[in-house]
Amino acid sequence: MASVVVCARVSCSLQGQVCCMRVRELRGWPNASEVWLTKVGNTIRSREDRFTVITLVRPRAMQILLLLLILTLIIRLTSSSPPLDPVACSNGMSNCTVTNANGYFPDRSICRAANAIYPRTEQELLAAVAAAAVAKRKVKVATRYSHSFTKLTCPGGRDGTIISTRWLNRTVQIDGKKGLLTVESGMVLSDLMRVAAAAGLCLPNSPYWSAVTVGGLLATGAHGSSLWGKGSAVHEYVVGIRIVTPAPASQGFAVVRELGADHPDLDAVKVSLGVLGVISQVTLALQPLFKRSVTFVTRDESDLADQVAAWGGLHEFGDIRWLPHQRKVIYREDNRVDISSPGNGLNDFPAFWSLPAHEIVAARVEEERREEDNGGTDDDARCSAAQQSTVALERQGHGFTNDGVSFTSYPVVGYQHSMQASSACVDSPEDGLQSACFWDPRLRGPSLYNPAFTVALSRAPSFLADVWRLRDLHPSAFCTLHGAMGVQMRYVKASSAYLGKPEDSIAVDIAYYRSRTRGVPRAHADVVDELEQMALRKYGGVPHWGKSRNFAFDGAIARYPKAGEFLEVKDRYDPDGIFSSEWSDQVLGIKGSPIVVGKGCAIEGLCVCSDDSHCAPEQGYFCRPGKVYAEARVCRFEEDNEARIDDEL
Numbered sequence: 001m002a003s004v005v006v007c008a009r010v011s012c013s014l015q016g017q018v019c020c021m022r023v024r025e026l027r028g029w030p031n032a033s034e035v036w037l038t039k040v041g042n043t044i045r046s047r048e049d050r051f052t053v054i055t056l057v058r059p060r061a062m063q064i065l066l067l068l069l070i071l072t073l074i075i076r077l078t079s080s081s082p083p084l085d086p087v088a089c090s091n092g093m094s095n096c097t098v099t100n101a102n103g104y105f106p107d108r109s110i111c112r113a114a115n116a117i118y119p120r121t122e123q124e125l126l127a128a129v130a131a132a133a134v135a136k137r138k139v140k141v142a143t144r145y146s147h148s149f150t151k152l153t154c155p156g157g158r159d160g161t162i163i164s165t166r167w168l169n170r171t172v173q174i175d176g177k178k179g180l181l182t183v184e185s186g187m188v189l190s191d192l193m194r195v196a197a198a199a200g201l202c203l204p205n206s207p208y209w210s211a212v213t214v215g216g217l218l219a220t221g222a223h224g225s226s227l228w229g230k231g232s233a234v235h236e237y238v239v240g241i242r243i244v245t246p247a248p249a250s251q252g253f254a255v256v257r258e259l260g261a262d263h264p265d266l267d268a269v270k271v272s273l274g275v276l277g278v279i280s281q282v283t284l285a286l287q288p289l290f291k292r293s294v295t296f297v298t299r300d301e302s303d304l305a306d307q308v309a310a311w312g313g314l315h316e317f318g319d320i321r322w323l324p325h326q327r328k329v330i331y332r333e334d335n336r337v338d339i340s341s342p343g344n345g346l347n348d349f350p351a352f353w354s355l356p357a358h359e360i361v362a363a364r365v366e367e368e369r370r371e372e373d374n375g376g377t378d379d380d381a382r383c384s385a386a387q388q389s390t391v392a393l394e395r396q397g398h399g400f401t402n403d404g405v406s407f408t409s410y411p412v413v414g415y416q417h418s419m420q421a422s423s424a425c426v427d428s429p430e431d432g433l434q435s436a437c438f439w440d441p442r443l444r445g446p447s448l449y450n451p452a453f454t455v456a457l458s459r460a461p462s463f464l465a466d467v468w469r470l471r472d473l474h475p476s477a478f479c480t481l482h483g484a485m486g487v488q489m490r491y492v493k494a495s496s497a498y499l500g501k502p503e504d505s506i507a508v509d510i511a512y513y514r515s516r517t518r519g520v521p522r523a524h525a526d527v528v529d530e531l532e533q534m535a536l537r538k539y540g541g542v543p544h545w546g547k548s549r550n551f552a553f554d555g556a557i558a559r560y561p562k563a564g565e566f567l568e569v570k571d572r573y574d575p576d577g578i579f580s581s582e583w584s585d586q587v588l589g590i591k592g593s594p595i596v597v598g599k600g601c602a603i604e605g606l607c608v609c610s611d612d613s614h615c616a617p618e619q620g621y622f623c624r625p626g627k628v629y630a631e632a633r634v635c636r637f638e639e640d641n642e643a644r645i646d647d648e649l
């Protein structure tokens with residue numbers, strides 16, 4: 001096949017070499033982006049030329065790009081471009097779209113709404129809910145950045161209303177003596193941490209990412225890692241909530257309900273998926289500011305199953321990162337220490353740094369080439385990149401610095417508010433999109449799935465033993481798990497919240513490549529999908545409300561023993577279901593299913609395959625049973641079949 005490409009300079013230039021992009025039309029890869037690395041002005045006349053060029057420039061270019069992508073450790077920027085508001089309206093405050101921080105939901109959609117409202121006071125919020133209730137219009141709350149991956153912020157249809165909590169972000173009251181902090185629900189976690197620390201207080205646990213809002217993190221049951229005390233989910237620290245719900249005409253169509261610590265409805269409102277109303281204010285029981293001491297220890301994996309069962313009991317904030325391909329485990333020893341312990345450490349996780357825009361684009365270009373060229377068979381490159389990123393991250397103290405500037409040695413000791421979470425790419429000053437979070441949708445950077453699910457702690461050792469067997473069958477498949485992250489495991493305590501974790505659990509987080517082109521398979525998806533199906537179906541795990549892919553929610557609500565109590569509160573608070581959407585009805589088991597069956601649905605994470613057409617048979621991907629968990633159904637690449645189809649064609 002002869003083709004001619006004259007390279008033009010584009011943003012991913014690398015010291016005289018440039019990335020030339022064109023759309024190729026090879027069979028099985030319609031419209032895939034192909035990248036040719038060569039010198040500016042070069043003319044490429046055939047595919048053979050292209051392979052020569054790639055071979056010449058790949059080793060050096062790839063090394064640079066992979067390091068950029070995974071670790072973001074080469075350049076540390078102090079500026080960034082904070083994400084845009086997830087709500088955009090084309091006509092003042094009407095004719096709006098709403099999305100998340102990635103720019104699209106797992107089904108690749110964005111949502112529409114008739115209008116958006118940005119209340120600045122509880123009174124304005126009350127009026128906004130009343131207006132929607134009178135009209136029986138669908139409503140959803142959006143937040144400053146909307147960091148949930150799932151379709152939680154869509155009101156459904158095109159006629160709904162978005163209420164943004166962007167300007168409901170103030171401190172209402174702080175009682176240092178009682179350790180109580182009341183904030184408006186749109187306050188971002190990093191601000192809450194700062195406000196609390198200024199009063200000598202702290203939130204004892206939180207997600208590791210601090211650009212989420214109080215209302216959003218509560219709605220999705222977001223957590224850090226701990227089995228101690230009240231545990232790692234922020235909702236465990238809630239002792240009061242004011243929530244605005246619809247009401248009968250006699251009460252003005254909307255009311256503020258005030259729930260104290262002992263109110264029976266608090267267990268519904270604390271983790272609500274946003275379907276009960278708009279939380280206006282939250283009161284949290286904080287603790288006197290403490291210090292903690294962090295050390296990362298890398299060990300072989302031989303006793304991983306035993307350690308997972310024990311680690312959460314040994315270390316208050318302990319977590320575990322398993323790197324299955326490297327047969328290594330990184331244990332985080334993380335404990336509270338006396339406030340007088342010396343140290344001014346800072347948590348500044350590299351994946352949350354801002355990156356130069358052109359490097360974000362270049363990283364994605366290289367990632368696409370590696371993942372989609374030749375069916376993503378470049379295992380060696382992927383595994384060596386993962387290994388390099390682990391080494392670099394270890395050298396960088398896993399993002400912890402001893403003094404806020406550099407990492408010298410463990411332990412890193414610091415104040416809780418400096419150690420519990422980070423979000424540098426959101427917190428840095430605006431620089432006109434010269435740099436951003438790597439997932440910023442304004443740049444065509446890396447696109448990832450980031451599923452998370454919890455498995456009961458009692459079943460975690462057996463689950464890990466199964467994953468271990470899966471790994472032994474195909475070690476390099478695990479290099480598709482993003483960079484140094486591998487399989488991250490954190491601890492979450494059983495909760496009284498109806499939609500909180502039913503049992504003490506490990507929360508498993510993984511991240512992997514997602515094509516920007518619908519229906520394009522990813523390398524070794526069969527192995528990772530088997531892992532997820534195993535966790536959810538064989539071991540009765542539950543998906544993170546804000547993170548997982550559609551198929552994970554199928555039937556998940558049945559694993560919440562108190563779901564019925566939740567729905568009873570929902571019927572009382574919002575009998576017309578104006579805060580409910582198609583998505584919330586599906587995941588709560590009220591109506592419909594989150595599964596979308598159709599051609600290529602399993603490739604997109606929208607279904608579990610039951611037919612080859614749910615995979616990509618024309619590209620050699622067929623629906624097959626799992627290799628360890630035989631009940632799993634996954635899309636597997638089969639070269640023989642592909643060759644047969646080639647012959648037939």
Ligand SMILES: Cc1cc2nc3c(=O)[nH]c(=O)nc-3n(C[C@H](O)[C@H](O)[C@H](O)COP(=O)(O)OP(=O)(O)OC[C@H]3O[C@@H](n4cnc5c(N)ncnc54)[C@H](O)[C@@H]3O)c2cc1C
Pocket residue numbers: 101140141142143144145146147148149152153165185186206207208209211212213214215216217218219220221222223224273274275277278279280546547
């Ligand atoms: C980079 C990154 C790192 C992450 N790290 C973690 C982690 O360490 N641990 C973890 O558990 N999760 C983590 N997550 C997931 C994230 O914490 C949750 O998805 C979180 O809920 C998002 O909060 P948000 O403020 O962006 O809310 P949104 O995503 O905007 O909203 C979530 C839901 O809450 C509802 N809602 C928001 N405010 C209100 C309100 N005032 N009243 C009623 N409903 C409301 C919304 O309508 C929506 O239904 C991470 C996500 C990203 C992108």
